[in-house]
Structures are given as C-alpha cells and as structure tokens.
C-alpha cells in the first residue's frame with residue numbers, strides 16, 4: 554500500500570504531505586502515529602470494499618483531528634452551529650467526532666459530506682452508514698496498534714465482512730459502556746438497534 558497517495562479529486566485543498574504536516578503539529582506523537590495507522594488500515598479496507606482510496610486516506614488521517622482540543626472549543630461549535638443541545642451532556646469522547654467534523658470543515662476545508670460523516674460517526678456509528686463510514690469506524694477499532702480482548706476476532710470478522718465487523722464493534726462497545734457504568738450516547742443505541750438487534754432498527 555503506497556503511503557504517498559496523491560490527492561487528485563479536490564476533497565482537500567492541500568496535498569497529503571501538507572495534511573500530514575498539519576497533523577504532526579496538531580496531535581501528540583502517540584495520536585499522530587495512531588492516525589497514520591488508521592489511514593493505512595482504512596486504505597486496505599477501502600481497497601477490499603470498493604471505497605475511494607482518497608476519501609479513506611483523508612478521513613483516516615483527519616478522524617481524530619479535534620481529539621486534543623479544549624472543551625470550550627467544542628462547546629463554542631455546538632452553540633454557534635445550533636447543534637443538538639443534548640450534546641452538552643457528553644464530553645470529548647463524543648465531541649471529537651460529532652463536533653470535530655465541523656472543525657475539520659472550517660479549518661481544513663473538507664466539504665465532502667461522506668468524509669465528514671465518517672469523522673462524525675467514527676465513535677458512535679450510525680443507523681445508516683456508507684461504506685466509507687464503515688471503513689473508518691472499523692479501521693479506528695482494529696488498526697495494528699490496538700490491543701484489547703477480542704481485537705484478533707474483530708480483525709478476522711472485518712476481513713470476512715465489513716458490515717459484520719461494524720456489528721461486532723457496536724455490540725462490544727455497548728457492552729463495555731454498560732459494564733463500566735458509562736453514559737451511552739443515544740446514537741450508539743440507534744447503531745446497536747440497526748446493526749445488531751435482530752428485531753430492532755430497520
């Protein structure tokens with residue numbers, strides 16, 4: 554897999570090298586290395602699932618763009634963009650995707666809604682997810698640096714079927730949140746109903 558994908562479709566006004574440079578100066582070393590691995594995993598999954606490599610590269614690299622922003626930045630975006638006020642009851646774990654996508658739009662000038670949705674939904678999933686959204690959701694979960702019980706199974710399932718991987722991750726995540734008494738963002742439940750529950754969702 555080439556690391557030096559050349560962007561030709563104008564989803565981003567800069568080159569990949571310029572984007573990587575911005576990220577290197579925006580993110581901690583650990584997170585920067587994570588996004589590079591997510592990009593590479595996303596490119597592999599994109600190739601296997603007939604998804605645009607250029608979109609997979611941009612979404613993979615930018616999915617955690619806002620992860621290290623202070624809370625005030627997210628609160629400001631939620632208020633200025635008149636986003637769902639319920640978002641204020643959550644924190645960085647939800648905000649860096651759902652709200653972070655707006656910062657990617659404003660600051661990196663990415664306007665493609667498929668790429669923005671992949672960023673928005675990378676932690677919660679969504680009832681309906683494009684192939685690109687599924688690729689980023691899974692690449693973030695199974696990139697080679699991940700090490701948690703079940704990651705080997707998650708990789709095997711995702712190789713066999715991208716949508717089965719989405720279902721697997723969704724179920725594991727909800728189980729984790731419940732076991733640890735953590736708040737569940739409603740979209741995560743909607744994702745579970747649509748992708749996992751046999752009598753729920755659509």
Ligand SMILES: [Fe+2]
Nearest residue numbers: 616617675676
């Ligand atoms: Fe993230």
Ligand SMILES: [Fe+2]
Nearest residue numbers: 591616617693
């Ligand atoms: Fe991530």
